[in-house]
Amino acid sequence: MACLSNEDERAAAHARLFCPAQVRAVLRWLGRLGVPWCHRTDVAGQVWLNAWESWPRFDPKRGRPERWLNAITVHVASHYHQRMQHRREELVDSIDVTDPAPDAAATMESDSIRTGTIDxxxxxxxxxxxxxxxxxxxxxxxxxxxxxxxxxxxxxxxxxxxxxxxxxxxxxxxxxxxxxxxxxxxx
Missing domain, CATH: 1.10.10.10 (Winged helix-like DNA-binding domain superfamily/Winged helix DNA-binding domain)
Structure with a gap:
């Protein structure tokens, strides 16, 4: 049986990691780690960013690429939970933002006044x-x-x-x- 070179092993690991199935796996892992659904895609983005940045240091001889990605996911989820303990979100009443542009009734009235003045x-x-x-x-x-x-x-x-x-x-x-x-x- 032929032994794969380090570069070939890295290429195979890259192909296994950066695929849609692994994206779904990361989202499942984050769910199991207690990351709420509303924040899961943001945290998953951080996982993939960390994986991409640390990819040059990945060594396929140390273990399976999925385990490496799982370790990154656990690390990012842990940091997410630490930050959530210190975050304080307060719900406020909805803010009524008024549009500075005149509404249709005001525009029609303005046009009517202008037309009446010209007449x-x-x-x-x-x-x-x-x-x-x-x-x-x-x-x-x-x-x-x-x-x-x-x-x-x-x-x-x-x-x-x-x-x-x-x-x-x-x-x-x-x-x-x-x-x-x-x-x-x-x-």
Missing amino acids: ALNELDPKLRVVLVAHDLNGVSMAQIAEDEGLSLSVIYKRRAKALGALRDIIGFRENVEDFARRVGPQ
Whole structure:
């Protein structure tokens, strides 16, 4: 009978160890060693990491590779239990995390307000609308608007004040109509 070289023995041991059957065996061993199911895969990962890191020191002449892996599993499970004795987990009430983004109802309301404001703006006299849109929406200075329109600054301020008042009146009238329609109901 031919004797296998040390490298051949290591290759055979590697093939026997690093296979799906051994993964299941490690999980079974951890279960028998008292590692809870919820932590078993994490602890098994530590077993495989330790096995991989210590593989260069594995000597197939000292014993079967499964026994070597079992010894690593026992060692890792022991450390797991030592750490669990010092760990203190406290259950807390669930934390309600609110999403900073507006919900669907707020988005619809915002869109409705925006649409209603644009509609109300379109009902304004064009001379008043120009000042309001240029200054309040586009950020153009009142002096620039006065220069572009060829009017005095005081006239532009008066038009803006008039436009704001008219816009408030239009929006207020629409809100009153909607309130009345809600109270009366569909007919």
